[in-house]
Amino acid sequence: MVFVAKKTNQAWVWIALCxxxxxxxxxxxxxxxxxxxxRLWEAIPSVYCAGHCSTDFWVSYQAVIPEEQHTAVGKATGxxxxxxxxxxxxxxxxxxxxxxxxxxxxxxxxxxACLRLFLHRYNLERxxxxx
Numbered sequence: 029m030v031f032v033a034k035k036t037n038q039a040w041v042w043i044a045l046c047x048x049x050x051x052x053x054x055x056x057x058x059x060x061x062x063x064x065x066x067r068l069w070e071a072i073p074s075v076y077c078a079g080h081c082s083t084d085f086w087v088s089y090q091a092v093i094p095e096e097q098h099t100a101v102g103k104a105t106g107x108x109x110x111x112x113x114x115x116x117x118x119x120x121x122x123x124x125x126x127x128x129x130x131x132x133x134x135x136x137x138x139x140x141a142c143l144r145l146f147l148h149r150y151n152l153e154r155x156x157x158x159x
Contacts, residue, residue, distance in 0.1 A: 042068040062088040082107040
């Protein structure tokens with residue numbers, strides 16, 4: 029969660045990671061609703077949508093992801109560890125994504141632009157590691 033312009037305007041970054049490469053294949057920015065989850069699901073390339081998804085127990089996932097492709101797991105399983113690690117990486121590299129900070133985005137447009145630049149660079153770094 030981050031704040032855009034003021035503390036009452038919260039924005040959540042939803043991501044989908046490739047399990048093999050750990051690259052970000054899709055993202056959505058919004059609240060914690062089913063609608064934002066649906067935007068994330070629709071942004072995932074079809075080749076990834078055919079696979080299996082592991083998520084936490086957030087209700088929106090169960091409403092959007094087809095039951096036969098979805099497994100809700102707890103943190104103790106380690107199945108969502110790479111997503112949690114990615115969230116930590118984002119907060120370490122971009123101060124506007126730290127939970128308690130004086131840095132924040134003044135507009136959602138700039139917030140998303142900063143995130144897109146970070147994602148581009150992050151995915152390029154992951155690709156060079158895989159080569």
